[in-house]
Amino acid sequence: MSKNQPARLQVLRAFDITPHMRRVVFGGSGFATLLARNVPFTDRYVKLVFLDPGASYPEPLDLEVVRATMAPETWPILRTYTIRWIDETAAELAIDFVVHGEEGLAGPWAASAQPGDEIHLRGPGGAYTPDPAADHHLFVGDEAAIPAIAAGIEALEPGAQATAFIEVTGPDDEQPLPSKADVAVHWLHRGAADAGSTELLDQAVRAWQWPEGRVCAFVHGESKLLRTVRPYLANDRQVARGDLSVSAYWRVGATEEGFRQWKAEQVS
Numbered sequence: 001m002s003k004n005q006p007a008r009l010q011v012l013r014a015f016d017i018t019p020h021m022r023r024v025v026f027g028g029s030g031f032a033t034l035l036a037r038n039v040p041f042t043d044r045y046v047k048l049v050f051l052d053p054g055a056s057y058p059e060p061l062d063l064e065v066v067r068a069t070m071a072p073e074t075w076p077i078l079r080t081y082t083i084r085w086i087d088e089t090a091a092e093l094a095i096d097f098v099v100h101g102e103e104g105l106a107g108p109w110a111a112s113a114q115p116g117d118e119i120h121l122r123g124p125g126g127a128y129t130p131d132p133a134a135d136h137h138l139f140v141g142d143e144a145a146i147p148a149i150a151a152g153i154e155a156l157e158p159g160a161q162a163t164a165f166i167e168v169t170g171p172d173d174e175q176p177l178p179s180k181a182d183v184a185v186h187w188l189h190r191g192a193a194d195a196g197s198t199e200l201l202d203q204a205v206r207a208w209q210w211p212e213g214r215v216c217a218f219v220h221g222e223s224k225l226l227r228t229v230r231p232y233l234a235n236d237r238q239v240a241r242g243d244l245s246v247s248a249y250w251r252v253g254a255t256e257e258g259f260r261q262w263k264a265e266q267v268s
């Protein structure tokens, strides 16, 4: 099966893990296809494929065929999400969705997802795994990055040293981040401020007592991190480019399409 033929999965169960995060567990016939394409990264992600309910698509779904033969207004809309975990024995995988209100497609879809709902997933892709040779691992992000940060922390070996700064709305949005390593997790509460509007993560990282040795950093979340935490780590702390995983996951006021357009403009 080509990568343009996304795996079709069913929602097995869906439940809130915090007031602003909902876990959806998927399974079904497409699980084996997705597993066959699995990648060995803790930040592995998939594209959820949202179909136009009024259009009729090729079976099995093939995105290349869709783009070649169907009107652009019927092309599926894609949304990017981290795989929180895969359970090969149970043939299940979980995705944790930020519930960010009425706007958008994926957030509202997850908020009302029910067992039996179907969705196609393309991927996974990914790039990051904690380097066991690092002296210290630094994780920085907002809610959207919690699944990737949690998977990274979970993968650390016993004896590894790590620090995480995670911005959420309030104490109820904190969640356990199990690990065999020695991890200090700092939850930063934005309270009534809008997501993506504060300087909390930048301030906390700059105030942090920088540890000895080689620090590898994973910095993912709202696009502001690219011009705040990234230059601090790259320039002030001279973290080597290969030791710095920085990625904007979303952008205030932009849908994922608008955000992709903005990213493309940054590199052109």
Ligand SMILES: Cc1cc2nc3c(=O)[nH]c(=O)nc-3n(C[C@H](O)[C@H](O)[C@H](O)COP(=O)(O)OP(=O)(O)OC[C@H]3O[C@@H](n4cnc5c(N)ncnc54)[C@H](O)[C@@H]3O)c2cc1C
Pocket (backbone or CB within 6 Å): 045, 079, 080, 081, 082, 083, 095, 096, 097, 098, 099, 100, 103, 104, 105, 106, 107, 108, 143, 144, 145, 147, 148, 195, 248, 249, 250, 251, 252, 253, 254, 255, 256, 257
């Ligand atoms: C590699 C990667 C992995 C990701 N993993 C996850 C994940 O595991 N869980 C997760 O929840 N998100 C994750 N994201 C972020 C997610 O793709 C975006 O938040 C996406 O825009 C959500 O789509 P939507 O249809 O809900 O909203 P969109 O239609 O894209 O946007 C509608 C509106 O909602 C706002 N919005 C979007 N996301 C948020 C947010 N998190 N908080 C507040 N407002 C928001 C937008 O600014 C816009 O105004 C990941 C992104 C990337 C690139």
